[in-house]
Amino acid sequence: MEMFQISIIVGIVLLILEMFTITYIFLGMSIGSFVVAGVQFLFDGLSFNRDLMIFAVVSSVAILLIRKIFMKHSDQNKMIEDDVNQY
16 A cells, blocks of 8 residues: 555545544644645655655644634624623
8 A cells, every 4th residue: 555545544534533523623634634645646655754744734724724714703703801700
């Protein structure tokens, strides 16, 4: 089995895990794994440092973008003026 195939399987497992948790964290990691699989396919093989760096950067950016895209409109405009002791 090729390394990019293993990365695709890991991406699918992370995608399934996301469906059970609904937190959008594993979705970003799944996107990162699919990008790593594409890079491994294009550049023919495993380079641990390269793949780890691509996975970390793409996953972080994907998580931030997904959080920004799927944030509720009411969450974006919420002011933090409420005090715990305020009735």
